[in-house]
Amino acid sequence: MVMLEEKPSHPLDAYMRTDRLPHIWCPGCGIGIALQQFLWAVKELHEEGKLDPNKIVFATGIGCTGRASGFVKFDTAHTPHGRAIPFAVGVKLANPSLIPIVFSGDGDIASIGGNHMMHAARRNFDMLVIMVNNMTYGLTGGQLAPTTPHSVYSTTTPMGNPESPIDATKVVYSISPNFVARMSITHPNLIRDTVKKALLMKGFRWIEVLSTCPEIFGRHINMRDPYELYSRLKKVVKFKKVASANDIKYDWNSEITCGVFTEKNDPSYMENYLSMYGLKEKLGVLSP
């Protein structure tokens, strides 16, 4: 038997609180893939000398996805449910050299935090938001999410979902901040590339990441096997360039459109504010 003298190390260990592992996510959960791709993006930009990880403030709300803030080795916050976006606003106002990242679930961002999401996008406020969408409330056990497909079962809609889901990416796209994309954990490398691009931009950057929750969402729709759920997601994901909001689809039975939908360089909130109010000193230290 081979004895390991040291704990085997992983290339991303430098960005993790490794003493907190193992993490809480179920086998087959997609959140880890989304987080890993984010960390790869940070690592690559760090190594390219384009990003200082000490400037990152990684804020989450509550939910399975929200637990990510406990595992990453940045300045972090695990805020109340839905409040990571306003928290990030405060961080940036206080110290424009910091880079706020919000990483949270679809319920957290699009339901309880929906108003904050809309207004941060409208302001083109300087932050990167990564919304991990597993179409359910994972942490609380499979209740209806605003993203749950129509007619599928949830624990609070035992006869099937009578509502239509929100397409949060379409909503954000319609508000037109600097960056809007939807990715999927079925195509991990594309998440990494997209995050790398968005991390270096200014203003409001939005990336939805479609994810799988075999334990809760999958189990309730008879796709408990992670591979089966993953394959189902992969089948519905379609990468496209879109010309208008009408071209973005969020339909579990036909197409969930993925891709980079907006990429521009409009002045961000902080740029506008600091220059209008003559706060030149702070403008000088402004990070993406």
Added chain:
Amino acid sequence: MKAEFLNSNQAVAEGAMAAGLGVYVGYPITPSSDMFEYLSEELPKRGGSVFQAEDEIASINALVGASLAGAKSMTATSGPGFSLMMEGIGFAAMVEAPLMIVDVMRAGPSTGIATQIGQGDIYQARWGSHGVYNLVAYAPASAQEAYDYAIKSFNAAYRVRTPVVLMTDAVLAHTRERVVLRDPGELEIVGRKAPKVAPDQYRPYRPDPEDLVPPMAFYGEGYHPIAESLSHDERGYYKTDDEIYRALVSRLVRKVEVNKSKLIASKSYYVEDADVLFVAIGSMARNLLALVRELRGRGIKAGMFRPISLWPFDDESFVAAAARASKIVTVELNQGQLYQILKGILWDNRNKVSNPTIYNLDMPLPTLPTPDEIMGEIESRGWKLW
């Protein structure tokens, strides 16, 4: 030092800026909005930022972020907005973010009367968020005190790393008075206690043993602190163990208690020989003091105790003021919130006071009664006070 003619909303703004205000986030609500407007003009000139959030929930959570990122942070609101902030106040208490909330009290419940005075938020300030924690709340009674206690509120917030509520009211907010603004050198300004250890040894929730307050690393300094809204150990790691939870929340409570002598404030008037001791806060206390003076003129041994720190309460000064009184009368624009506080203190100190009777002159009015109207209310109750 210079003197200006300001209302207390403006005085709070000046006090906060004197204390080093860096970020103000708010959502408009009467009777607090003119403080927001005033700061929108003034704060950027002094290097700070003002931001109008989409609601009060966003305001308070942004303040927590701003505080942890190193800015002295404040918001101002009134009844309905204060209610919306409660979850965020608990968050600030849990992650020990020093910040200041100005609650310009108005008539409630619910939307109540937007332009009129209320005093019904005393308990909400203290117990409004769920769970086990302590905070600090002050109730000034003049524009000068509004200025002074804006500074003291920030000092208290940084001394114990906790949210502080500065409770004014609609009348005070819009009454103009002469306010002495002090020069920077004349002020005591308390800042954060910075960590003295290397980042890899830093534990964001490890308190100093004497004051139970953990040194505070700001975001961006390389210490990687975790702001954890869940129950956590000294590293900020989520833990559900009974002992860790208990140690955490009892420290959140006790850190205010062990620093109490630096936080409490009150004023006593004519109490040396007072037989009837009145108790009131804010604008009400000013009209009541006029009545006390009138009673003194009629040979009645009346006095007044005015708590300024509501939480923690200056119970020792109150007990000293009440030592000789046979009657204690709380006068409030609510159903008796001070009355409830005082009953408990009198019971705890029953060997130090002469068994006084305590009367609850509750006047749940949306307007401030004149001294005559207070007198009329006393007479209408038929109490034998003198």
